[in-house]
Amino acid sequence: MGKVITIRQMSAHVGEAVTLEGWLYTKTGKGRLQFLQVRDGGGICQAVVFKGNVSEEAFELARALTQESSLRVTGTVKEDTRAPGIPGGYELDVTGLEVVQIADEYPIQPKEHGVEFLVRNRHLWIRSSRQWAIMRVRATVIRAIRGWLDNNGYLNVDTPILTPNAAEGTTTLFEIDFHGEPAYLAQTGQLYSEATILAFGKVYCFGPTFRAEKSKTRRHLQEFWMVEPEIAFCDLDGLMEIEEQFVSHIVQRCLEENAEELKLLERDTSALEQVTPSFPRIHYDEAVDIVNRAAAAGELVPGYEDKVPHIEWGDDFGSPHETYIAAQFDKPVFVHHYPTQVKAFYMEPEPDRPEVCRSVDLLAPEGYGEITGGSERMADVDKLIAGIEEHELPMAAFDWYVDLRRYGTVVHSGFGLGLERTVAWICGLTHLREAIAFPRTLGSMRP
RNA sequence: UCCUCGGUAGCUCAAUCGGCAGAGCAUCCGGCUGUUAACCGGAGGGUUGUUGGUUCGAAUCCAACCCGAGGAGCCA
Known part of the structure; x- marks a missing residue:
């Protein structure tokens, strides 16, 4: 038995006797020759078992291997351009084989499967090379998020998942029993981050958030991860500059x-290579014009058979509108200054034009929709109290939040970036459920 | 919540007008020294989502229900 190495290390061990530990991905038998595709978690390597090179017993073991059987395989590393795999180009000329377990008949074949079947077998599906690749990109996105923020003066201060009140309405919250009191799973950490910036200047929280929306589309999960940077002494223009640097960094890290x-x-990847600062910025007024010109001309929503619907000034954009607007640009596009009435109570109205507020959404290209949403927050105590009253929210629940405007309030801004939507965009996925290991979609919580 | 589509072998699908339940893959057996979702020969594998109805006869038609998909709304 040779030294145990990983498939990634094989290129440095050509000609040496080594051992790989892993699982059988697929197998092709050809008489006295067995081609084993072995996974070890970091790559896939072809191990060639020739009857003349191994014991009779070992050859029979190789023939009996089933898909996903766990094994240790020993042999000589050979460079061979014919060898498939990840990264490929090297194969193992097998001299010995130890079976850890012969796997039961494995349900997932390297063939086409339906969505329902794959989702039901998510605990196995994540072994497939496509899912494996997505999870690795996701890990890079997370590293890039933390790396950029940590290196740019942001302090990671995480916020509670159990929260006592509904920040933006109860219909989208999961209610739980907190020792007899109602509590809710957090759908954002933003209000808490507005407290922590007054202690640390620039912060971010990063964790799972929960939305009980009855949304059954490829762009929605009940549980998803969100990173929310919040910045003191930052206005709307400053926020957009931060967002474009941040998002560009994430995309470029994945490309590298x-x-x-x-x-x-x-x-x-050519579409992703263009994602560099700066991003186009369009005002809500202009976005409405773009949409309504398309509606008047009878244009179709890219990727769908439906026409672009007309929109009244003052309404929020629906998915078809966002898809159409984003398709007009080859980079992510900022849409800013949404109508105050469709946005949350804490967003700062534009002083000269209070019917719009200092909010901004970032729409990803290629139909991936809104990947960030943010705003400049209301900094004045009296305006904030008026906003809470206008939205008919329980003032008592927001006493601590109003306090923040009493003790050294400053202009400040922040945004949330949806991790799974970002991963789906970078990977080119058709559905968010592939962007997280164990998705929680409407009506489905298994496995 | 609403709209649309779907549910047949482990998986992906077929079954003409309502008339014997079929293939490919997977599995098992045999063959093959360069396979890449191999190939060749053979075998086993079915409560057609559930319940009820129409009919000589239902996978097929009707009703209700269950489950799934993706779109609207809402959102990241």
């Missing part, structure tokens, strides 16, 4: 670190 994964996903 996951070229192999993106290739496996057949992602067109």
